[in-house]
Amino acid sequence: MSLQERVHEAFLPDGALSLAAEQFHVREGQTNMALAVAEAIETGGQLVVEAGTGVGKTFSYLVPALLSGERVMISTATKALQDQLFGRDLPRLVEALALPIRMALLKGRGSYLCLHRLELARRDGHDDRGAARALAKIEQWAQATRTGDLAELPGLDERSPVIPLVTSSRENCLGAQCPKFRACHVNQARREALAADVVVVNHHLFFADLAVRESGMAELLPTVRVAVFDEAHQLNETGIQFLGVQLGSAQALDFARDVLAAGLQHARGLVDWTQLAAGVEHAARELRLVAGKQWPGTKLRWNEAVPEGLDPHQWQFALEQLQQSIEAAADGLDTVSELSPDFTRLYERAMELARRSARFALPCAPESVRWVDVGQQLRLVESPLDIADAIRTRVLQIGSGEQDGEGEGAAQAEPERRSWIFTSATLGDDARLRWFTEPCGLQEARVLRVSSPFDxxxxxxxxxxxxxxxxxxxxxxxxxxxxxxxxxxxxxxxxxxxxxxxxxxxxxxxxxxxxxxxxxxxxxxxxxxxxxxxxxxxxxxxxxxxxxxxxxxxxxxxxxxxxxxxxxxxxxxxxxxxxxxxxxxxxxxxxxxxxxxxxxxxxxxxxxxxxxxxxxxxxxxxxxxxxxxxxxxxxxxxxxxxxxxxxxxxxxxxxxxxxxxxxxxxxxxxxxxxxxxxxxxxxx
CATH class of the missing domain: 3.40.50.300 (P-loop containing nucleotide triphosphate hydrolases)
Known part of the structure; x- marks a missing residue:
């Protein structure tokens, strides 16, 4: 029996889907979408589906994906949708279809408790009562959690200032040198993802990996045969956030504070840490002052050598001073790099910030746009206009030729047989869905529009x-x-x-x-x-x-x-x-x-x-x-x-x-x- 036949059978009135969905009834559009997904999985290639509200698109792609027996990655727009898929929809279907499938949930490192940073936060203490209470709650939960996913902790406000203190970032993670490396929740999640049949990720994680090859996706994606992007209408805007380059005065200030804290803790007296940190802080604040008073949220065009309305000499001088102060901090960090892994990571951050400073002193890259966001801090942004080139060259072709090097030792899915499914309720207002397909480089994809069943x-x-x-x-x-x-x-x-x-x-x-x-x-x-x-x-x-x-x-x-x-x-x-x-x-x-x-x-x-x-x-x-x-x-x-x-x-x-x-x-x-x-x- 072909995959399409098995999928059609599952969507019959007395099929497996009736066991997984409450008050299930056959919807022609839902079945048609599921059959189209099944065909795309069997033949390979790209399928773009706009499924109106009420079609039931989630089951339309999950049923054929699960029945295919292939390794599947599902990417959603938000962490909340990830949790819904992993915690509700997938378990229902796996049980109804009676399939022995291993599932895994993979989020960005900022979603997981960092045991090392929790220990540092506990050691530092907090005068703020609210923060102290939140930290105590996290410490208690840390003793029982298996995943370390902060979404499991009830009552934790996603805006809590404590969260950055107990999670890691690419900049401050110590990697294999971390004293908590073996128990790291991020690494555990990545190991489970690599061993799973179905992995649920999100668009931010997917594109972050395209940009820096750091999230674990570089190992995962070459082994996947079927990739589904739900809420795909957000792909372009999410992608350009990560595929561009940003440099902010807040980044520089955070770096300066971290340099001072690490220097005084691990190498007091060996380098004048106060002077180095003060130099970076001063340069970052001077760069912000060049922009002057602006309405919050103002975006300054940057079509010429400097942003519009700013003095060219002041701007270039401030940018050069920022680069030089960061390079001076890098030199100081390099002299003590063997004393602590913190210095190694800080040196890498310094070199990256210096590279970005140098980049913004040069003309903007072709097919990109540059501007400055002005608020309390300053943010320099260079962004591609869309993700079409990245999708064509770094996603649809991933797993072929030299690009498979990251996945050595893992079974590689044949690129020509890979299936890419993109779906959302809103992808365009014309038959070819050009609003979505053009900026995402999917003009050659098969397109299907399924109307809402609502009257x-x-x-x-x-x-x-x-x-x-x-x-x-x-x-x-x-x-x-x-x-x-x-x-x-x-x-x-x-x-x-x-x-x-x-x-x-x-x-x-x-x-x-x-x-x-x-x-x-x-x-x-x-x-x-x-x-x-x-x-x-x-x-x-x-x-x-x-x-x-x-x-x-x-x-x-x-x-x-x-x-x-x-x-x-x-x-x-x-x-x-x-x-x-x-x-x-x-x-x-x-x-x-x-x-x-x-x-x-x-x-x-x-x-x-x-x-x-x-x-x-x-x-x-x-x-x-x-x-x-x-x-x-x-x-x-x-x-x-x-x-x-x-x-x-x-x-x-x-x-x-x-x-x-x-x-x-x-x-x-x-x-x-x-x-x-x-x-x-x-x-x-």
């Missing part, structure tokens, strides 16, 4: 107000807050407001907080604003909604909440988008991509800005309907959708919801939801 016309409605301020109008934010409050008041919360800028986030959040601050306290509506609490806490509190006698919630969010936020059922019934999510036109990376399209004789607006907005709009709209039983209303507060020629194309990216023509019909749709909620409550 959007019945489940959801779309309202685009006609009489509304333009996005640039000062009153626009207040009107967005008004319409969101109107809906939230009727629904008892259950409202998500997605903004395109942090400025709009703050103004709309403040407006809604004022409106509901004086609300009836017997059934208050809580206004949650991104940034005020950790993301996980915000999501959990919103999902609780009006349960347990609490009032409902309005969540105002931007950036990461446009995707990956899942609130099924009646917890979320109104999504309000403030305006069309076009890329910021003054961003240096956006500008460089536009210039490249112009040089190719193409339209930056039609071939870049509109597709980017379409994808983001599809992702934001996708927060509303997550299950077949969900109901809701989407409001997009941007009249350009109905007044501009490109509006039709952007509307085509939104699921085919029924249209509401005015606020009266919006109120009727909201009241229908209220009635449905009351009806559902009567059955509880």
């Amino acid at each position: 959007y016309a019945r489940q959801a409605a779309l309202y685009v107000p006609r009489d509304f301020p333009r996005p640039q109008d000062p009153s626009h934010g207040a009107q967005v807050a008004r319409i969101a409050a109107r809906g939230a008041q009727r629904l008892g919360g259950r409202t998500l407001v997605l903004t395109t800028t942090t400025r709009a986030l703050r103004s709309i959040g403040e407006d809604l907080s004022r409106r509901f601050g004086a609300a009836d306290m017997l059934s208050p509506i809580e206004v949650l604003v991104q940034g005020e609490l950790p993301k996980r806490v915000l999501m959990d509190r919103f999902r609780e909604g009006a349960q347990h006698g609490r009032g409902g919630c309005v969540l105002v969010a931007t950036a990461s909440f446009w995707e990956g936020f899942d609130a099924p059922g009646d917890a979320l019934q109104l999504v309000v988008i403030d305006k069309l999510p076009f890329p910021p036109p003054n961003d240096p990376l956006v500008e460089a991509r536009g210039r490249r399209l112009e040089a190719q004789g193409r339209s930056p607006f039609n071939d870049y800005f509109v597709p980017e907005a379409a994808i983001a709009l599809k992702q934001g709209a996708g927060r509303l309907i997550r299950r077949e039983t969900d109901r809701g209303v989407l409001v997009i507060c941007d009249t350009r959708l109905i007044s501009m020629g490109y509006g039709k194309r952007l509307l085509g990216a939104v699921p085919a919801m029924r249209r509401l023509e005015n606020e009266e019909s919006l109120d009727v749709a909201l009241d229908e939801l209220v009635a449905l909620n009351a009806q559902d409550d009567s059955f509880v």
